[in-house]
Amino acid sequence: MAKIILFADPSFNGQYVELTAGSDNLSAQGMNNVVSSIKVEGAPWIVYHEEKYMGVSYLLKPGDYPNWTAWGGEGDKISSVKPAPSITLYADPNFTGKKVQLTSGCLFLGDLGMNDVVSSIIVNEGLWEIYDDLYYKGVKYTLSPGQYKDWNAWGGQGDKLSSVKPVSAIILFADPSFNGQNVELTAGSDNLGAQGMNNVVSSIKVEGAP
Incomplete structure (x- = not known):
């Protein structure tokens, strides 16, 4: 599950709030324009300068950000946050083996060393389309957030996948x-x-x- 923890002070101190869903105005959580450190767990998040997901944005991958310079920010000016569309591909069934996490489309999984080897998938956020041919061609499967322990779980025909993209x-x-x-x-x-x-x-x- 994608989770973000926002702290009012640097180094994960002070008032904090944990979110597992987006907030288009952090005033509702008493955290508007006071965020000084962040922890991201599970999957990437996008944080925005302005409310309603507007203004300058930053994509934060899972990890610890002890101060705003760690995410390339401009002070503690954060007003809205939401999970980024993301998908995790695994080379072996049951979410094992080599893995790669994506937040945007990939025309050819061979560029990531994952062409025709994907055997399990976790869709962390958003709808995703996966294709058995490169350049978003061939048989298409649309996956909603959830866990797909093997290719049978998405109705596939073996681990033949060559491209993926988030649904617009x-x-x-x-x-x-x-x-x-x-x-x-x-x-x-x-x-x-x-x-x-x-x-x-x-x-x-x-x-x-x-």
Whole structure:
């Protein structure tokens, strides 16, 4: 499970909060613009200067960040955080053997030494598409967050995987600046009236793959 621990003081001291889900405004946790050290566990997180996942962002891999210089920040200016889309690929069943963790797409797993050897997968965050051919071609499987102990678990045909990518998502908001009614889509919609969003979209976020 992806977890982030935010501390108000350097070196993991002072007030702190643990999160396993995103927060679009750390004021709700009493931690807005006071974060001075961070621990990331399980999977990567993205931290943002501004609320609602806006402004300068930093991708933090699992590890300890004893002060803001450790993540390349500019002081303790952090206002929102969320888990990054991430997937962990294992060469052997039951999450053993060589592994690689990705937060973005890979056109050819051979570049990582993992072509046609993936035997188990953990999807930490987001929806991911995995393909049995390079360049996102061939048979495709869409995996939601969870553990897949062997290729039978995702309906595969052996460990034949050559490319992976996160599924793109678009978030539509009824009001400017990402406020008001909203809906998140990972597939096309030929009539936004079905989502109650026809002719009312005033701001948009696009996440994952373009």
